Amino acid sequence: MKNKAVLLAAPALGLGLVVMGASPAMAAHATGTYSTTLNEINNSGASGEVWIEVEGTSATVTLNATGLAAEFDGAPYPHVQHIHIGAQGLCPSDDADTNGDGIINTTEGAPAYGEIGTTLSVGDADKSPAGGLDLAAAPAGSTIDYEETFELDQATQDALEAGTAVVVVHGLDPATQPESGTSPSDLMPELPLAATSPALCGALEMQPAGWVDTDVTTVAAVESDTMGAQVGFVALGATVLTMAAAGVYVVRRRTALEND
Ligand SMILES: [Cu+2]
CATH class of the missing domain: 2.60.40.200 (Superoxide dismutase, copper/zinc binding domain)
Structure with a gap:
């Protein structure tokens, strides 16, 4: 399970950095x-x-x-x-x-x-x-x-x-x-x-601004069961959408299959 968490987090880490790098730092403070x-x-x-x-x-x-x-x-x-x-x-x-x-x-x-x-x-x-x-x-x-x-x-x-x-x-x-x-x-x-x-x-x-933290939350929520299932699903949905958009979801699936 620990390996899967790493697999989930790793592609999103790169994506998060890209997203954060593209965001202007001048947005209003409560945004x-x-x-x-x-x-x-x-x-x-x-x-x-x-x-x-x-x-x-x-x-x-x-x-x-x-x-x-x-x-x-x-x-x-x-x-x-x-x-x-x-x-x-x-x-x-x-x-x-x-x-x-x-x-x-x-x-x-x-x-x-x-x-x-x-x-x-x-x-x-x-x-x-x-x-x-x-x-x-x-x-x-x-x-x-x-x-x-x-x-x-x-x-x-x-x-x-x-x-x-x-x-x-x-x-x-x-x-x-x-x-x-x-x-x-x-x-x-x-x-x-x-x-x-x-x-x-x-x-x-x-909520965290970068997808990195969203991903960490997802893994924690799914694995610990201490948070509401709905929170986990919402975060999971966001993660899947983001990863699919970046084309990394397919990569992760393939990696997971190879590991199974
Ligand atoms: Cu009131």
Whole structure:
């Protein structure tokens, strides 16, 4: 297995050097790809992942999630979602429930993930913090399949670069929550607490710029099984595409066959 890892890494190493050599070093500082797995908070039962491709001041955000609360008052359940910034760049632990009501509300999570930097609203709706609670501009229903391209403000760019940007998707089904879920929300008292509290959270991390590191990640993910299978598949897909483009995939296959 060790030999295969070397075979995988070796052709990509040369390619990575070529790619890096061809890239101008003057790109905007936040430029790159950021991603994270979204993990459940408050036993939401949901899961998901996010990719953010930043080029200059433009960002393309892809967010996929499943298992979220489906309906609210007989309509598709709105899930406001944001990039939070300006704190530790972490998702809150269970200790964050400082008032002990059994729910980590949005305010209690703030010491970990900070305030809203960017609102991941749909279409042309306000992407600033001011648009953060616009339920009409939020994705709705149990599954989110979100992709938008928009201008990213400086504060969010800075947070991405500093590693302190965290994606939070809000909105819990009160029926799945403790009694406190029906008490007034800390953000919008006219709504129940569960409606605005976090359901998913993930701290964004920049992905390696060169294919060299992507390849190392692939081998590690496939061999260790300690990372999510999906992460491994995504990285593997990127690797195969890159290697095929360079014509090295065929070479590797032939080498592997000869070794078998
Ligand atoms: Cu938020």
